[in-house]
Amino acid sequence: MKTLKQMREESEKCLRCGLCQIVCPIYNVLGSEPAVARAKVRLARELAGDVLKVTPRMRKIMSLCLNCKACVANCPSQVHTDKLVLAARAQIKDEDGLPFLLGAALKQFLPNNSLQGVAAKSAYLYQHLGLQQAVRGSGLLKAVSPDLAQKEGVMPEFAPRTFRAELANMTLKKGGKVKVAYYLSCMTNMVNPALGKAVIEVLERHGCEVVIPTDVQCCGTPQLAYGDVETAEALARNNARLLAATGADYILTDCGTCGDTLRHYEELTADAAGFEQKVLDVSEFLVDKLGVKPGDKPVEAVVTYHDSCHLNRGQGVNRQPREILKAIPGLTFREMAEADRCCGGAGTFAITNYDLSMAILDRKVGNIKAVNPTIVAAGCPACKMQLEHGLARNNVGATVAHPVELLAKTY
Amino acid sequence: MISSTVAEQLRRIAGKENVFTEPEDLTCYSYDSTHLSALPDVVVAPLTTAEISEIVKLANAERIPVIPRGGGTCLSGGTIPTDGGIILALHRMNKILEIDQDNLTATVQPGVITATFHQAVEKEGLFYPPDPQSMLMSTIGGNVAENAGGPRGVKYGVTKDYVLGLEVVTPTGGILRVGGKTIKNVSGYDLMRLFAGSEGTLGIITEITVRLVPLPEAKRTLLAMFDTLDDAAAAVSSIIKHRIIPTTLELMDHKIMELIESFKPVGFPMDVEGAILIEVDGSEHDVNKQIDKVAEICAACRSREVKVAKDQAEAAQLWAGRRSAFGALCKSARTVFVEDATVPRSKVPDIVKRIQEIARKYDLVIPILGHTGDGNMHPNILTDERNAEEMKRVDAAIDEMFEAALALGGTLSGEHGIGLIKRKYMPWQFGEEGLDFMRSIKRSVDPNNILNPGKMFLMEKGE
Numbered sequence: 001m002k003t004l005k006q007m008r009e010e011s012e013k014c015l016r017c018g019l020c021q022i023v024c025p026i027y028n029v030l031g032s033e034p035a036v037a038r039a040k041v042r043l044a045r046e047l048a049g050d051v052l053k054v055t056p057r058m059r060k061i062m063s064l065c066l067n068c069k070a071c072v073a074n075c076p077s078q079v080h081t082d083k084l085v086l087a088a089r090a091q092i093k094d095e096d097g098l099p100f101l102l103g104a105a106l107k108q109f110l111p112n113n114s115l116q117g118v119a120a121k122s123a124y125l126y127q128h129l130g131l132q133q134a135v136r137g138s139g140l141l142k143a144v145s146p147d148l149a150q151k152e153g154v155m156p157e158f159a160p161r162t163f164r165a166e167l168a169n170m171t172l173k174k175g176g177k178v179k180v181a182y183y184l185s186c187m188t189n190m191v192n193p194a195l196g197k198a199v200i201e202v203l204e205r206h207g208c209e210v211v212i213p214t215d216v217q218c219c220g221t222p223q224l225a226y227g228d229v230e231t232a233e234a235l236a237r238n239n240a241r242l243l244a245a246t247g248a249d250y251i252l253t254d255c256g257t258c259g260d261t262l263r264h265y266e267e268l269t270a271d272a273a274g275f276e277q278k279v280l281d282v283s284e285f286l287v288d289k290l291g292v293k294p295g296d297k298p299v300e301a302v303v304t305y306h307d308s309c310h311l312n313r314g315q316g317v318n319r320q321p322r323e324i325l326k327a328i329p330g331l332t333f334r335e336m337a338e339a340d341r342c343c344g345g346a347g348t349f350a351i352t353n354y355d356l357s358m359a360i361l362d363r364k365v366g367n368i369k370a371v372n373p374t375i376v377a378a379g380c381p382a383c384k385m386q387l388e389h390g391l392a393r394n395n396v397g398a399t400v401a402h403p404v405e406l407l408a409k410t411y
Numbered sequence: 412m413i414s415s416t417v418a419e420q421l422r423r424i425a426g427k428e429n430v431f432t433e434p435e436d437l438t439c440y441s442y443d444s445t446h447l448s449a450l451p452d453v454v455v456a457p458l459t460t461a462e463i464s465e466i467v468k469l470a471n472a473e474r475i476p477v478i479p480r481g482g483g484t485c486l487s488g489g490t491i492p493t494d495g496g497i498i499l500a501l502h503r504m505n506k507i508l509e510i511d512q513d514n515l516t517a518t519v520q521p522g523v524i525t526a527t528f529h530q531a532v533e534k535e536g537l538f539y540p541p542d543p544q545s546m547l548m549s550t551i552g553g554n555v556a557e558n559a560g561g562p563r564g565v566k567y568g569v570t571k572d573y574v575l576g577l578e579v580v581t582p583t584g585g586i587l588r589v590g591g592k593t594i595k596n597v598s599g600y601d602l603m604r605l606f607a608g609s610e611g612t613l614g615i616i617t618e619i620t621v622r623l624v625p626l627p628e629a630k631r632t633l634l635a636m637f638d639t640l641d642d643a644a645a646a647v648s649s650i651i652k653h654r655i656i657p658t659t660l661e662l663m664d665h666k667i668m669e670l671i672e673s674f675k676p677v678g679f680p681m682d683v684e685g686a687i688l689i690e691v692d693g694s695e696h697d698v699n700k701q702i703d704k705v706a707e708i709c710a711a712c713r714s715r716e717v718k719v720a721k722d723q724a725e726a727a728q729l730w731a732g733r734r735s736a737f738g739a740l741c742k743s744a745r746t747v748f749v750e751d752a753t754v755p756r757s758k759v760p761d762i763v764k765r766i767q768e769i770a771r772k773y774d775l776v777i778p779i780l781g782h783t784g785d786g787n788m789h790p791n792i793l794t795d796e797r798n799a800e801e802m803k804r805v806d807a808a809i810d811e812m813f814e815a816a817l818a819l820g821g822t823l824s825g826e827h828g829i830g831l832i833k834r835k836y837m838p839w840q841f842g843e844e845g846l847d848f849m850r851s852i853k854r855s856v857d858p859n860n861i862l863n864p865g866k867m868f869l870m871e872k873g874e
Contacts, residue, residue: 033440042442
């Protein structure tokens with residue numbers, strides 16, 4: 001990946017017109033200049049030119065970015081603020097290191113598949129043996145920190161068994177007209193194994209041979225987000241080798257964020273040659289490569305669709321998930337306002353900047369409420385988690401599902 | 412640098428979480444939409460008029476400059492803290508206080524984003540016409556201070572034509588109210604007009620009451636294409652001469668249309684030298700009559716083709732093209748100078764010719780577009796600020812453009828203001844007598860030269 005110094009030219013492209021102000025969800029809430037892309041580009045430029053140094057304030061300002069790329073899409077000069085911010089974070093991490101726990105999470109926990117299994121199990125038990133209720137009810141969390149009580153509420157519902165564990169008992173069909181490698185994301189693994197099963201079923205119904213290299217690790221997005229480029233590169237090398245070794249025609253993802261990072265693996269490792277064309281979102285593959293074929297069972301629901309930033313602006317996939325939804329019998333599709341606006345999740349952002357994240361989320365929930373759906377569809381499990389939290393905290397009775405999960409219900 | 416006691420006092424006034432002294436924050440408030448920059452000593456984001464008054468009093472006691480700042484989209488360098496001091500960031504004062512249906516007025520705080528305000532009043536069937544192209548990010552306070560214009564200026568005028576009342580913190584910290592909700596108001600000096608366009612040098616605007624008008628019932632759009640830019644410019648003058656006042660009347664030359672088409676194609680013609688994009692609004696009946704008349708006049712001015720948008724979608728498409736002009740310019744050059752020389756409307760063909768001559772003389776690429784219905788030209792110089800030799804030619808070309816505009820009975824700025832960028836031309840337009848008059852106003856209300864010093868003109872003669 002390019003260092004910030006190597007990206008100096010990019011930071012000099014900004015003409016300071018301020019058009020990024022309109023689309024930046026964080027600026028919309030805070031209104032102060034450091035919140036907006038234009039300022040981060042300027043700070044990146046001064047950091048690259050050694051005019052400014054890495055400081056706690058620099059770290060704080062650079063952390064106030066969702067990497068939603070709305071500024072990039074709206075920028076007349078097409079300045080890649082997203083890449084500048086990530087490069088700045090990498091420089092900050094190189095000079096200043098990472099907080100211990102965060103470093104451990106990025107380097108030890110997320111890349112370790114068996115640890116993920118143990119953690120998911122513990123979390124599930126915590127949530128389902130009454131322990132969570134007990135802890136919540138006891139006021140213990142509030143006593144420790146009022147913030148922590150809220151943050152605990154953002155925690156996803158963990159699954160009783162990880163998708164990896166489920167896969168051990170599943171037999172995937174051999175042979176088919178197209179061989180596809182399905183990349184197993186951490187979220188599908190730990191939080192939503194049902195999505196994994198749905199993806200496999202849908203792909204097999206479309207005549208695909210699905211191969212799943214279960215040794216793949218975390219895609220590297222969290223590491224990149226926190227500037228740990230080294231770990232991200234190591235993960236990319238391993239994942240790229242495993243995925244390429246399947247000999248599949250396409251590499252499919254069901255997570256907008258993983259997919260966006262996988263598509264850019266070529267910037268992280270030489271082992272990912274050709275990935276940009278090979279990596280497709282599962283909805284894009286179904287619609288553009290095969291033509292989506294739903295079953296006969298109707299799904300009686302009013303559905304609206306939330307564009308994940310990494311799926312929409314990151315990968316340019318926005319039409320295909322909607323086409324899948326519209327093809328489902330019985331389903332009523334209703335477009336919401338600002339469907340492509342960030343939900344404020346952005347990985348751990350919702351935990352590290354809870355109030356800000358909730359202000360961004362509430363606008364999204366307001367747009368959802370206005371179309372009164374029974375289901376909100378989203379192509380990224382991280383958005384799903386955030387949206388579920390937003391719907392619950394605003395007492396909206398809709399559920400959140402991946403478009404492919406809804407498609408699977410038609411068979 | 413300000414002393415730590417001053418920073419401490421500012422924290423006491425505005426709350427410590429609203430005062431910023433770290434270099435990262437200062438850097439973020441060092442620039443606007445121009446290529447200029449300078450670091451302030453401190454940034455303060457107040458919430459109330461009373462806080463601002465206290466801050467200004469403190470600044471007077473300590474002789475520290477105060478620079479009010481809205482969206483930071485200024486095109487004249489008006490919010491650059493050239494002498495350091497306090498940047499007064501007004502984003503926390505962002506409430507629409509009232510939309511008065513009975514009087515057709517609205518009262519807002521300065522930090523309200525202009526486009527947000529448009530949406531709010533249009534929801535009520537009302538209309539606030541000033542529409543600077545930066546309206547999606549600029550603030551109303553900034554619009555009043557800079558007396559911002561916009562494409563609709565030809566029919567509806569500029570910001571000052573809508574301001575009915577102001578609350579202002581004076582340069583010594585007093586709090587002043589002028590005007591109110593009355594449409595007619597002829598008491599005393601017209602301080603409203605003095606503050607509108609004062610570029611933060613005479614007061615800090617803390618509350619604004621504006622006049623609203625009924626939202627027009629209908630609008631239509633027309634694109635007229637011409638083989639020569641001269642004919643297009645002549646058509647602009649002719650439409651006005653025939654006493655038709657469109658809502659907007661935009662001239663585009665071949666170069667700008669080419670840039671737009673390669674950026675976001677909307678179907679502008681590639682084989683003509685010039686085109687004008689016109690919108691008319693009013694009652695259904697008037698709009699249809701006017702658009703026919705405009706088409707007739709364009710034909711008489713040798714237009715090759717006139718295309719009337721058949722529906723709102725087609726009109727929106729054309730305007731989207733015009734609006735993307737700025738993006739297209741940015742994409743095509745490293746540095747873009749957006750100028751805004753303005754001439755009487757009958758002189759549009761003359762200034763267009765002069766700009767073309769100047770571009771040739773200095774070997775520069777200067778696409779022309781403009782809100783030409785009000786004589787407001789936007790010659791845009793495409794250049795690269797790293798090229799020192801070319802920058803000299805750019806400077807000379809800009810000098811000559813303003814000389815030409817003034818010679819045609821025009822003005823230095825139609826809507827961007829003077830700020831730092833056009834300060835040096837002020838004696839050309841006003842002479843020493845005119846500037847001295849302005850200086851004596853400034854001196855009498857701001858004896859310590861605290862408010863946005865050095866903007867528009869310098870305090871000493873001959874500078």
